[in-house]
Amino acid sequence: MRRWRKGAIRALKLVARPVRRAQGRGGIVIEPYRGYGSPDEIFLIGRIFRQSHPDTAPGDESLRTELRDIARRIARRALKGAAVTARFGGAQTRVETDRDGYFRVHLNPRSLPAGDQGWHEVALTLEAEPPVQARAQVFVPPGATGCVVVSDIDDTVMRTGVANKVKMLWRLFVEDAENRVAFPGVAALYRALYVGPDGTQANPMLYVSRAPWGLYEMLSEFFKIHGIPVGPILFLREWGLSWKHPLPRRAEDHKRALIVHMLSLYRDLPFVLIGDSGQHDPEVYGRIVADHPGRVKAVYIRNVSRDADRIREIEALAQVVAEAGSHLVIAADSTAIARHAAGLGLIAPGAVAEVADEHASGGEPTPDAETAPPGNLGAVLGGAGGTLPPSVVVEAPARDGSHGLGRMAGGASRVAAGPQPTVS
Numbered sequence: 001m002r003r004w005r006k007g008a009i010r011a012l013k014l015v016a017r018p019v020r021r022a023q024g025r026g027g028i029v030i031e032p033y034r035g036y037g038s039p040d041e042i043f044l045i046g047r048i049f050r051q052s053h054p055d056t057a058p059g060d061e062s063l064r065t066e067l068r069d070i071a072r073r074i075a076r077r078a079l080k081g082a083a084v085t086a087r088f089g090g091a092q093t094r095v096e097t098d099r100d101g102y103f104r105v106h107l108n109p110r111s112l113p114a115g116d117q118g119w120h121e122v123a124l125t126l127e128a129e130p131p132v133q134a135r136a137q138v139f140v141p142p143g144a145t146g147c148v149v150v151s152d153i154d155d156t157v158m159r160t161g162v163a164n165k166v167k168m169l170w171r172l173f174v175e176d177a178e179n180r181v182a183f184p185g186v187a188a189l190y191r192a193l194y195v196g197p198d199g200t201q202a203n204p205m206l207y208v209s210r211a212p213w214g215l216y217e218m219l220s221e222f223f224k225i226h227g228i229p230v231g232p233i234l235f236l237r238e239w240g241l242s243w244k245h246p247l248p249r250r251a252e253d254h255k256r257a258l259i260v261h262m263l264s265l266y267r268d269l270p271f272v273l274i275g276d277s278g279q280h281d282p283e284v285y286g287r288i289v290a291d292h293p294g295r296v297k298a299v300y301i302r303n304v305s306r307d308a309d310r311i312r313e314i315e316a317l318a319q320v321v322a323e324a325g326s327h328l329v330i331a332a333d334s335t336a337i338a339r340h341a342a343g344l345g346l347i348a349p350g351a352v353a354e355v356a357d358e359h360a361s362g363g364e365p366t367p368d369a370e371t372a373p374p375g376n377l378g379a380v381l382g383g384a385g386g387t388l389p390p391s392v393v394v395e396a397p398a399r400d401g402s403h404g405l406g407r408m409a410g411g412a413s414r415v416a417a418g419p420q421p422t423v424s
Contacts, residue, residue, distance in 0.1 A: 027051045028079070030126055032136030033216060036204060036232045038265055041108050042088060042138045044232075047101045047213070048126060051076035078102075083127040088120070088138070089113060105136075118142045118202045139231060141204050141266075146196040147297060147346060148266045150259055151274040152281055153209040153233070155304045157190075158182050158222065182226045183302070185334030185359035192338065192351035193272065194229040199348060205231035206262060208255055210279070234258055256284050263292055270297040272346065274337075277314055277330070278304045286317040289324050298327040298344060300337045303391075318394040328394040335359050336391030 027050045035044025078101025085094045089109025097103045105122070113120050118139050126132040154160040159181050194203055211219070216233060223230050263271065273288065273296055275281025282301060289296045299321055301314060314330060321328040327344065331337045338355035341347045 028126065028128060028132055029076075030084075030124060030132055030134035032122075032124060032134055033213070034230070034232045035105070035122070035136060035138035036206060036262075036265075037138055037140050039109070039112055039140060041106065041265065042122070042140065043265075044086075044105045044122060044136050044138055046084075046103050046105075046124070046134075046136060048079045048082045048084070048097050048103065049076045049101045050079060085125045085127070086136075087123040087125075112140060139204065142202050144201055145203055145269060146201050147193075147270045147272050148204045148206065148262060149190075149193050149272045149274065150206045150208060150262065151190070152276060152279075153207050153219065154211065155276040155278045156183075156274055156281075156302050157186055157207070157228065182222075182228070183334055184361065185338070185355045187227045188351065188355040188358040189334045189338050189341075189347075190228050192347035192355065193341065195348075197345050197348050204266065205229045207231055207233045208258060209233065210255075255280075256287060259284070259288055260292075263288075263295055271295055272298050272300070272341075274300045274302075276302040276304050277310050280313075282310070282313040282317040286313075286320045289317075289326055290320050293324050296324070296326050298329070298341070298346070300340075301328070301330050303330050303332055321394055330392045330394070332391045333359055340393060 028048065029051060030046065030048055032044060032046035035042055037043055078099070079097055080099050080101065082097045082101070082103075083094060084097070084103045084105075085092055086105040086107055088107055089111050091107055091109050093105060093107045095103045095105055107122075118141060119137050120140060122136040122138050124134040124136055126134070151157060190205065194205055195201055196203055209215075209219070219233055220230065222228075259271075259273070273281075273285045275285060285296075285299050285301075289299065299317070301317070318328055327340070329337055329340045335352070335356045338347065338352045342349045342352050
């Protein structure tokens with residue numbers, strides 16, 4: 001009972017977020033989220049709402065206070081049509097909030113502020129009496145940049161159990177940032193991707209999730225605790241928790257639209273797409289690769305589901321990747337991704353050992369290689385019984401017509417994918 005009571009309080013804390021102190025009169029709150037951009041243009045999103053003032057003392061964490069904060073969150077009112085002015089790099093723009101209180105800033109700076117760390121401040125001013133001021137952060141890649149990394153979060157970075165709805169709800173609404181387990185090796189892998197093969201790059205790390213904006217602060221804390229490079233967290237939707245809209249809204253095809261936008265923004269850089277097999281990442285990434293040939297250097301899919309429908313979508317993705325001359329790894333662990341990324345020159349060779357050490361410290365076994373008849377990718381990915389599925393590499397045929405079949409170091413099957421992908 002004690003454990004469940006503790007879990008219930010954590011859930012209440014999470015649902016109550018974000019409950020911030022008002023910055024303006026009448027309980028007005030400006031809530032900016034981290035943005036991203038290039039020297040030519042920047043983008044960021046934020047929200048403005050009005051909420052009641054707390055009537056409890058700071059630091060009060062009683063159950064009654066958490067319930068009151070949930071009521072404040074549900075009863076808060078988005079400010080539609082509120083005017084916000086954003087200033088950055090000698091330029092400014094004026095935008096208005098939509099019906100849900102969100103504002104979206106697209107600004108073309110005349111010059112970048114001094115500094116080489118990538119993160120810059122954007123000044124925000126809400127037209128009110130008196131005006132309300134706030135600061136947002138935006139990431140602009142400094143100096144040499146090797147690639148852009150776009151990663152899913154759910155069941156890719158952290159175990160949210162998207163393939164299992166009960167686990168997903170438990171991890172989202174009960175477990176806190178300290179207890180939500182990152183996949184072993186993922187922090188070391190993402191740090192290696194961020195700094196690149198020479199350790200000096202600051203590659204854009206853009207995280208996409210189906211989660212609501214209300215989890216933004218918790219996920220940011222999770223990234224900090226586990227040492228995962230921070231970046232803009234581009235959620236696909238606001239769940240619309242209010243008296244009028246008590247149910248989540250559909251995400252539509254926002255994920256693909258976001259990635260297409262990033263491809264346009266960072267038009268001179270190759271992309272690395274990381275996702276999982278539990279939801280629709282293979283479908284989304286397959287269309288991206290097909291519609292933008294030559295732009296995606298590698299696709300990494302963490303294998304978290306043995307569902308036949310999901311495996312068929314991965315098989316379709318393998319076909320598209322092969323035809324585009326790109327690379328695909330269906331990974332059982334982070335080490336397999338690291339080995340392949342090092343081979344492509346995306347990370348330093350020495351980083352592979354760091355990822356492997358972090359994976360080993362997580363207490364999980366490294367999956368063995370498996371084989372299957374040619375063309376039967378599903379037999380390899382599905383595994384058998386309680387065995388772990390292997391890591392599989394899908395590549396286009398070599399220029400001499402050979403497939404280069406063989407084993408990857410560390411026990412991964414290599415799949416050569418031409419007009420008809422085969423497995424060995």
